[in-house]
Amino acid sequence: MAIFTDKSTKLLVQGITGRDGSFHTREMIAYGTQVVGGVTPGKGGQTFDGPGGRKVPIFNSMDEAVAATGANASVIFVPPAFAASAIMEAADAGISLVVAITEGVPVLDMTRAHAFARDRGARVLGPNCPGLLTVGGAKIGILPGRIASPGPVGVVSRSGTLTYEAVHLLTRAGLGQTTCVGIGGDPLIGTNFIDCLSAFEKDPATEAVVMIGEIGGTDEQQAAAFAKSSMSKPVVGFIAGQTAPPGRRMGHAGAIISGAEGTALEKVKALEASGITVAKRPADIVGLVKAALA
Amino acid sequence: MDLHEYQAKELFRAAGIPVPPGEVATTPAEAEKLAAKFGGTVVVKAQVHSGGRGKAGGVKLAKTPAEARAHAEKILGMEIKGLTVRKVLVAPGEQIAxxxxxxxxxxxxxxxxxxxxxxxxxxxxxxxxxxxxxxxxxxxxxxxxxxxxxxxxxxxxxxxxxxxxxxxxxxxxxxxxxxxxxxxxxxxxxxxxxxxxxxxxxxxxxxxxxxxxxxxxxxxxxKMRDTEAEPPSEALARTAGLSFVKLDGNVGCCVNGAGLAMATMDLVKYYGGSPANFLDIGGSSNPDKVVAALQIITSDPNVKAILFNIFGGITRCDDVANGILEAMKRIDIKPPIVIRLTGTNEEVALEILAKAGFFAYTSMDEVVEKAVQLASA
Missing domain, CATH: 3.30.470.20 (ATP-grasp fold, B domain)
Structure with missing residues (x-):
């Protein structure tokens, strides 16, 4: 079991012929993900050569691709200027999970795209996220498959490489994962911590959750309140950015302390007040998860 | 990107919002001239990307052109929350109800x-x-x-x-x-x-x-970006496509990924050190980016040790290793460099570095501890 995606997920790649899209399509297929098609306007009718001689059909539009393949998920690798429109196209075509990897999407574009997708019942993950990986099931996005291993831990994070670090540490310590989700570093994201915590709570295979947050916004504080009120499973937290100065954007567009809001200290306090144990450094996550599972 | 008041006013005017006239001066003489042109009481306002300009003494009323000049003299060059004032806006005083x-x-x-x-x-x-x-x-x-x-x-x-x-x-x-x-x-x-x-x-x-x-x-x-309003290192980082924020410490940090970069800075503090910067080299392992990163980090005289923390997902560790060696050839780097590489093509990378006489760590804690120790030596 897992959250949001499994072996039965049928995936379309929006922007399959681009540099990143084609590279990661091969990686996803190699992991075992069912990539049923790709979309690049103007290249409909061509095929994409996957690993092991796999041929992936390319379509001009999401509408055609969904009709021909019965896909229920999509992953977006198109440039920032077209990403919001790609999300809306996927939602309009009836896709229920839209994973937007693209970094640098204008925020005003996303205000419209999120509203549009919500109205059509599509879940958006991201943008500016590494995607998600259901261990032994499907990988949607760019998370490196080989660092993960099967086990009882759910991982949710706003970051990319920091997630890899945590997953790598867990795997080395013999603590495998169900699903690892990167929700994205942008200020406006489609799937937040609470959505993931709630899904992990319902997933019978997940026994504990690692939640990796960072400065900016109040998503972690709300997630802490949710964990306290609505979760029976233990949550281990980590917050990056204790040394970040206020008012400065730390790489991620969403990682900025505005006024007194969004500091690491405030978040750590909120997590601890809700009974979540917080790791002081990434390496401590392992011990805390072990203790939580004991 | 923050705009100055005078720039925001230009955009407001273009949108039809009633904004009283006002012009920018970079010298006291220009401020005096503008005050004479507007006549009557004028306000002289510091143009910096910071709130609290009034409290800091950066906004003054002047009844005469000579007074406007005197105020501009004081305000130009003044520091408000660490930012130097290089321009003042001179605008006619308004009757306020x-x-x-x-x-x-x-x-x-x-x-x-x-x-x-x-x-x-x-x-x-x-x-x-x-x-x-x-x-x-x-x-x-x-x-x-x-x-x-x-x-x-x-x-x-x-x-x-x-x-x-x-x-x-x-x-x-x-x-x-x-x-x-x-x-x-x-x-x-x-x-x-x-x-x-x-x-x-x-x-x-x-x-x-x-x-x-x-x-x-x-x-x-x-085009409205005021490159003078940011540290030169940050302007350089932006052109190189790097995410960089200068801090006050002495451990230079070069990391791939924003979250890992923040966690690395925090770990420097955990081990008793102080980070000199936030720097995310991004997903690409282009050697030019590594060179630019090292140029930016070494331009800060406070830096006593440089630490690389790379978790190769899309980024290939061997590319970063080659980038570091390439950078060492192109620029003279004085502070010691400690490297942690793990993930994609880790073995190849460690071999490349070992051949060049570098020892690379595979754990984040070890490399940070070592860097803090070198910086405080």
Missing amino acids: TEAYVGVLIDRAKQAPVFIVSAAGGIDIETVAKETPEKVRKLVVDPRYGLLPHQAYWLANFLYDDEGLIKQASKIMSQLYDCFVSNGASMAEINPMITTPSGEVKAIDAKMSIDDNELFRRPEVA
Whole structure:
């Protein structure tokens, strides 16, 4: 079991012929993900050569691709200027999970795209996220498959490489994962911590959750309140950015302390007040998860 | 990207918002000339990307051109919250009957633009909203429809009783929203929006931030960037496509990924050190980026040790290793470098580095501890 995606997920790649899209399509297929098609306007009718001689059909539009393949998920690798429109196209075509990897999407574009997708019942993950990986099931996005291993831990994070670090540490310590989700570093994201915590709570295979947050916004504080009120499973937290100065954007567009809001200290306090144990450094996550599972 | 007041006012004027005249001076003599041109009382205002300019002494009234010159002399070169003032705005003094606050910004939780208005203008809106929430009216705008006329009226009606003022203010709200959207802003603020004794509504201060992700399609706004207002190292990083923030410590950090970069800085502090910077080299392992990163880090004289923390996912560790060696050839690096590489092509990378006489760690804790130790030696 897992959250949001499994072996039965049928995936379309929006922007399959681009540099990143084609590279990661091969990686996803190699992991075992069912990539049923790709979309690049103007290249409909061509095929994409996957690993092991796999041929992936390319379509001009999401509408055609969904009709021909019965896909229920999509992953977006198109440039920032077209990403919001790609999300809306996927939602309009009836896709229920839209994973937007693209970094640098204008925020005003996303205000419209999120509203549009919500109205059509599509879940958006991201943008500016590494995607998600259901261990032994499907990988949607760019998370490196080989660092993960099967086990009882759910991982949710706003970051990319920091997630890899945590997953790598867990795997080395013999603590495998169900699903690892990167929700994205942008200020406006489609799937937040609470959505993931709630899904992990319902997933019978997940026994504990690692939640990796960072400065900016109040998503972690709300997630802490949710964990306290609505979760029976233990949550281990980590917050990056204790040394970040206020008012400065730390790489991620969403990682900025505005006024007194969004500091690491405030978040750590909120997590601890809700009974979540917080790791002081990434390496401590392992011990805390072990203790939580004991 | 933050705009200066005078730049935000240009965009406001272009959107039709009534903004009194004003011009920028970079020398006291220019300020004097402008004051003479406008005649009467003028206000001399520091142009820096910081709030609290008035409290810092960066906003002064001048009754004569000579006084304007004297104020400009003091304000130009003054430091406000660590930023040097290089320009002043000279504008005619206004007759003020009332002051209000009008702002629009992106609300993360609502995922939409939100208007905030208050009749308690000219002061810190966050304090007003916290201490006296009844003095603030908020409106979430549906980004698909924009600010509707009756919503603009509802906001203006909260500020004024007089129908004439309400009409003018409603129009300003709509113009401000259009200005916000058409320039790709993340925040636009009129504080204060004044009424004059003769019943006119005007914006006498303007503040705007532009979403960096919008700049690629708005070259005319991108041109407004004041590169003098940021440390030279940050300007250099931006051109090289690196995410960089200068800090005060002595451990230079070069990391791939923003979250891991922050966690690395925090770990430096955990081991008793102090990070010199935030730097994310991004997903690409282009050697030129590594060279640029090292150039930027070594330009800071405080840096006593440099630490690489690379978790190869998409980034290939061997590419980064080659980039580091390439950088060592191209630039003279004095501080010791310690490297941690793990993930994709780790073995190849360690071999490349070992051949060049470098030892690379595979654990983040070990490399950070070592870097802190070297920096404090």
